[in-house]
Every structure is written in structure tokens, then in C-alpha cells.
Amino acid sequence: MTVYFIGAGPGAADLITMRGRDRLAASPVCLYAGSLVPVELLAYCPQGARLVDTANLDLDQIITELTGAHSRGLDVARLHSGDPSVFSALAEQLRRLDAAGVPYEIVPGVPAFAAAAASLGRELTVPGVAQSVILTRTAARATPMPPREELATLAASRATLVLHLAVQRIDELAPELAQWYGPQCPAAVVAYASRPDELVLRGTLTDIAAQVRAAGIRRTAVIVVGPVLTAAEFPDSHLYSTSRHRP
Structure with missing residues (x-):
């Protein structure tokens, strides 16, 4: 499985990239920041996908969700607002996934x-x-x-x-x-x-x-x-x- 860190863009749902949309549509698990990511993007998730709002989760809880999906062989879409390269708290997630041996891919977004x-x-x-x-x-x-x-x-x-x-x-x-x-x-x-x-x-x-x-x-x-x-x-x-x- 792979964790896809996807830049969801600045707010408008149609500003997600085509690659981000396709990764989202193929992932049976989606973690998203409910206060920042447009809810319209969740319509791209496959039917029956596990949707997890991370707004009230701490880092350890988020990593537990990611590694739990890994253990079940499920791809995960991790939606970040804007672009993951700037002010996204991405680095600490990657550090923990590296330590756990969980593969990931970063999909840029509109900052x-x-x-x-x-x-x-x-x-x-x-x-x-x-x-x-x-x-x-x-x-x-x-x-x-x-x-x-x-x-x-x-x-x-x-x-x-x-x-x-x-x-x-x-x-x-x-x-x-x-x-x-x-x-x-x-x-x-x-x-x-x-x-x-x-x-x-x-x-x-x-x-x-x-x-x-x-x-x-x-x-x-x-x-x-x-x-x-x-x-x-x-x-x-x-x-x-x-x-x-x-x-």
C-alpha cells in the first residue's frame, strides 16, 4: 500500500490536480483536515471509503490511522490544504512513516x-x-x-x-x-x-x-x-x- 499526501489546493474544490483527484478516487481510506479541506473533494473518494477528519486528532493518532491502513494493505489519501511543501506539518509524518517502513508519495497542490x-x-x-x-x-x-x-x-x-x-x-x-x-x-x-x-x-x-x-x-x-x-x-x-x- 501507499500513503498519498495530496495537496488539496487553497479552497476551491476544482483546484485539486488531476493526479491528486485520481489518487483520491483510488484510495479506500482518506484522512482530511475538515476545517481546511473542501468537503466537496470527498465526493471523489470511492463508495464505502473510510473517511477520517483529522481536525481533532493529534500526530500519534494520525500515524496510527496510516499504519493501520498499511497493515490491512489499503492505500490512503492524506489530504492537506494548499501544497504539502509549505507549512503542512508533513515532515514529522514522513519521519514516522520512514521509521515504520510505510511507503508514501507526495502529490503537489496549488499553494x-x-x-x-x-x-x-x-x-x-x-x-x-x-x-x-x-x-x-x-x-x-x-x-x-x-x-x-x-x-x-x-x-x-x-x-x-x-x-x-x-x-x-x-x-x-x-x-x-x-x-x-x-x-x-x-x-x-x-x-x-x-x-x-x-x-x-x-x-x-x-x-x-x-x-x-x-x-x-x-x-x-x-x-x-x-x-x-x-x-x-x-x-x-x-x-x-x-x-x-x-x-
Whole structure:
């Protein structure tokens, strides 16, 4: 058997990949985070599949479900919101499956930051403006950040910054970021990206926190900061530039 760690995408059920959908349809056991994964995806599971909502399970209980399926020779679809490569708690599951000798496969998905960029109608890497994207979070009520990954250190680059799991702290984060990006730097918050109840806020580091408070956004949102959000004057990409020499 195999455990398939499947990126379920940012929220819209039709943003799962075809490979993820097919792995889901072929797995008689499915573990999913009920608070984050769209319930519509469960319709792809085979009839009679064992469906396990992991929202209230700890890591040991999840691993017990996975190894139990292994002992019965059953494939498992383990649905993760977004893409498993970022902020998914995937690594500790893989470590335990490696120790137990349980095989697995990782199926990538559409990450939340990509869905947010699409909702904003912006490219996060614009020629001459920013060519790097930093995906990070803050340490409040979570695992401490490693040394040299403090927000001030990352913000000093002035690269496009995407903050996950941080919208509840935006009142303190916006002024801190303004020290590096400037108070008029464009900022946006996208909550429930790609879902029917999606909410997009646009502003600057001066007013974005007030907008978040007024909208009542407390979770399932990403913060995007950087000049790319409003960039209008920039050179064409070299790849498609009319001045590029072509043989």
C-alpha cells in the first residue's frame, strides 16, 4: 500500500490536480483536515471509503490511522490544504512513516500564496521591482522561528513578502514592516482565497490593519507586502522583450 499526501489546493474544490483527484478516487481510506479541506473533494473518494477528519486528532493518532491502513494493505489519501511543501506539518509524518517502513508519495497542490496572487491579479516577481518571494510566518502561538529568520531580517531585503498564519497579529506586524518597506508600501490581505466567501483587501502598511479589523478577518488568510502589488512602470521581461536578440 501507499500513503498519498495530496495537496488539496487553497479552497476551491476544482483546484485539486488531476493526479491528486485520481489518487483520491483510488484510495479506500482518506484522512482530511475538515476545517481546511473542501468537503466537496470527498465526493471523489470511492463508495464505502473510510473517511477520517483529522481536525481533532493529534500526530500519534494520525500515524496510527496510516499504519493501520498499511497493515490491512489499503492505500490512503492524506489530504492537506494548499501544497504539502509549505507549512503542512508533513515532515514529522514522513519521519514516522520512514521509521515504520510505510511507503508514501507526495502529490503537489496549488499553494495558498499562488491563489492569493491570482485573486489580486498580480505577478509577485516583476522585472526591476522584485525578483524574490519570501514565504514565512510569525512565531506567536507556534513553533519558534529559527535564528536569522526573524521578520526584521527577512523584511530588510524588501523582497515580496507573503505571511502565512499571521493575520491575527497584523496590528503589530504592519508597523514593524513599515520600518523596512515604508508606511506607504502596498499591502494586501486575501482571506479564503479561491472560495466562494473569498475576501480581498488592498491598501498600504498604514491602513491594512484597520481594514482587517473592520472585515473581522481572523484566520485562513495570507498577507502580501511589496511594491509589486501596484507596480505599473517596469521593463519588459528579458524573455519576451522585443529588444532581445534572437538567432
